[in-house]
Amino acid sequence: MKLDGVETFYGAVKALKGVSFTVPDGSIVALLGGNGAGKTTTLRSISGLTTARKGTIEFNGTRIEKSPPERVVGLGISLVPQGRLLFAELTVAENLELGAYLRHDSAEIKRDIEKAYEQFPILRQKRAQEAGTLSGGQQQMVAIARSLMSRPKLLMLDEPSLGLAPMIVAEIFETIRKIRDDGVSILLVEQNANMALSIANFGYVLESGKVVMSGNVAQLLSDPRVQQAYLGQEAGPAAPQAVRH
Amino acid sequence: MELVPQLIVSGIAAGSLYALVAIGLVLIYKATDIVNFAQGESVTVGAYMGWLCITQFRLPYFVAVVLVLAGSALVGMIVERVAYRPLLKSPPFTVILATLAVGLIIKNAIRLVWQDTPRTISGVFSAEPIEIGSVLITPERLAIMFTVALVVALLVLFFRFSKLGKAMRATAQSQEAASLMGISVPGIFSKTWALGSALGGLAGVLIAPLVGINTELGAVLVPGFVAAVVGGFTSIPGAIVGGILVGVLENLGGVFISSSFKQVVPFVVLITVLMVLPTGLFGKPLRKAV
Numbered sequence: 246m247k248l249d250g251v252e253t254f255y256g257a258v259k260a261l262k263g264v265s266f267t268v269p270d271g272s273i274v275a276l277l278g279g280n281g282a283g284k285t286t287t288l289r290s291i292s293g294l295t296t297a298r299k300g301t302i303e304f305n306g307t308r309i310e311k312s313p314p315e316r317v318v319g320l321g322i323s324l325v326p327q328g329r330l331l332f333a334e335l336t337v338a339e340n341l342e343l344g345a346y347l348r349h350d351s352a353e354i355k356r357d358i359e360k361a362y363e364q365f366p367i368l369r370q371k372r373a374q375e376a377g378t379l380s381g382g383q384q385q386m387v388a389i390a391r392s393l394m395s396r397p398k399l400l401m402l403d404e405p406s407l408g409l410a411p412m413i414v415a416e417i418f419e420t421i422r423k424i425r426d427d428g429v430s431i432l433l434v435e436q437n438a439n440m441a442l443s444i445a446n447f448g449y450v451l452e453s454g455k456v457v458m459s460g461n462v463a464q465l466l467s468d469p470r471v472q473q474a475y476l477g478q479e480a481g482p483a484a485p486q487a488v489r490h
Numbered sequence: 491m492e493l494v495p496q497l498i499v500s501g502i503a504a505g506s507l508y509a510l511v512a513i514g515l516v517l518i519y520k521a522t523d524i525v526n527f528a529q530g531e532s533v534t535v536g537a538y539m540g541w542l543c544i545t546q547f548r549l550p551y552f553v554a555v556v557l558v559l560a561g562s563a564l565v566g567m568i569v570e571r572v573a574y575r576p577l578l579k580s581p582p583f584t585v586i587l588a589t590l591a592v593g594l595i596i597k598n599a600i601r602l603v604w605q606d607t608p609r610t611i612s613g614v615f616s617a618e619p620i621e622i623g624s625v626l627i628t629p630e631r632l633a634i635m636f637t638v639a640l641v642v643a644l645l646v647l648f649f650r651f652s653k654l655g656k657a658m659r660a661t662a663q664s665q666e667a668a669s670l671m672g673i674s675v676p677g678i679f680s681k682t683w684a685l686g687s688a689l690g691g692l693a694g695v696l697i698a699p700l701v702g703i704n705t706e707l708g709a710v711l712v713p714g715f716v717a718a719v720v721g722g723f724t725s726i727p728g729a730i731v732g733g734i735l736v737g738v739l740e741n742l743g744g745v746f747i748s749s750s751f752k753q754v755v756p757f758v759v760l761i762t763v764l765m766v767l768p769t770g771l772f773g774k775p776l777r778k779a780v
């Protein structure tokens with residue numbers, strides 16, 4: 246997937262000021278940045294929840310910058326939104342079924358639900374419970390499992406670790422790595438840069454609506470500016486640096 | 491024949507129609523946060539369509555019912571297209587006024603075509619009362635209660651098991667999340683307005699043989715609205731209980747207070763519920779997407 250010069254507005258507020266980056270097939274790309282940097286807006290622009298005013302978004306050769314969400318998901322891009330947005334009053338099982346809304350292969354859908362329960366055994370136990378009654382970690386599992394039910398080629402996750410206990414976060418990140426290993430590309434938005442870079446292949450840093458740095462994980466981890474701003478470390482000795490934009 | 495049980499039973503018959511109107515309001519409100527004030531006119535349209543089918547086109551009553559369902563569903567889709575969709579970005583109050591306006595237009599269009607002359611149709615069930623236990627009831631009222639019960643059961647199954655029903659519930663909880671699943675939210679809105687309006691039309695064609703057909707049939711919106719409020723406005727079981735409650739209290743009030751009090755009963759119930767239980771009997775604090 247490739248973004249080129251994407252500009253997105255909320256009313257008169259310009260939230261994205263020309264964002265460009267690519268997500269290579271089969272990789273995990275981390276999109277880092279502080280509060281209000283535009284990470285969520287980037288994912289919303291890709292998934293069609295907010296329409297980019299300028300620039301292009303291309304996925305597998307198709308231009309999607311004007312496509313509504315229901316078309317984008319049909320093309321194979323699924324978003325696990327910030328705050329999860331589960332259907333709180335529907336059961337866990339119903340949430341998963343709705344994830345497969347555009348599919349018509351009911352036998353395969355059943356199999357995929359089974360697979361989700363194998364991946365997150367606790368969800369099998371809770372499958373008849375309303376999703377809103379689950380703990381935060383369990384809800385995040387439902388959100389990820391629900392997104393996977395569309396069999397995406399690209400999975401986007403918006404701060405999946407937010408508000409979760411460290412053990413749960415580790416489990417979620419392990420799951421994300423496994424999903425990548427199954428051949429799904431991942432675009433991971435995180436404020437928790439340490440965790441994100443621990444599983445990512447590439448990273449981009451967003452600041453007030455612009456990509457200000459990019460590089461592979463080694464470059465970003467050793468870049469003093471990244472260390473200072475996002476990893477909570479003092480600047481270390483000079484090392485390979487990320488590309489400054 | 492004992493008076494009070496008799497009043498209760500005939501109140502349930504009237505109340506089941508209020509419930510049907512109320513469920514239509516609730517479905518649309520849950521999906522779109524809008525109270526459809528044109529709902530009363532879908533009742534009127536249903537009755538007139540029934541009259542057209544039966545007396546003008548000589549169709550059997552059951553065929554008429556099916557055509558009425560389709561026709562009033564179409565009315566709902568038109569109201570959605572005209573009053574709701576172009577006003578998505580307007581405050582709810584504006585949209586509600588727009589539904590009221592569309593309702594008035596429909597009502598007066600009917601009046602233009604068929605004037606104020608009342609019409610009648612005859613139903614398939616007898617209007618001769620039969621005795622059950624200590625109460626008298628006409629088979630046609632029994633048929634209405636039975637039909638409403640059947641429709642409610644079908645609705646419950648629809649929302650519980652069908653893909654479209656689940657998509658409607660999902661959309662009611664979070665439109666953004668629904669669209670991320672691939673659900674076309676405008677499509678769901680249109681279908682929800684169709685369904686809500688079809689229930690109103692059904693009420694119209696069911697009541698027409700009993701009370702006759704005129705352009706004021708839409709006034710049933712008032713007890714229907716109160717029934718929905720009593721039930722919390724977001725609950726189908728609530729709307730049923732609310733409808734029956736209003737129907738029964740109307741009957742009791744009409745006999746024990748005064749016959750002119752009957753029309754006032756829904757308002758008394760409305761004010762009482764709003765003062766004592768503002769969220770209605772089945773209302774719960776709003777909990778949408780988490």
Ligand SMILES: Nc1ncnc2c1ncn2[C@@H]1O[C@H](COP(=O)(O)OP(=O)(O)OP(=O)(O)O)[C@@H](O)[C@H]1O
Nearest residue numbers: 255258260278279280281282283284285286287436
């Ligand atoms: N619905 C909205 N209306 C107006 N402005 C908005 C809206 N949503 C976001 N913004 C603004 O757009 C900018 C980018 O917000 P965005 O939510 O994309 O940031 P973010 O990087 O996801 O932040 P966070 O880490 O806090 O989630 C911010 O300045 C924010 O105030």
Ligand SMILES: [Mg+2]
Nearest residue numbers: 284285286327
């Ligand atoms: Mg965000």
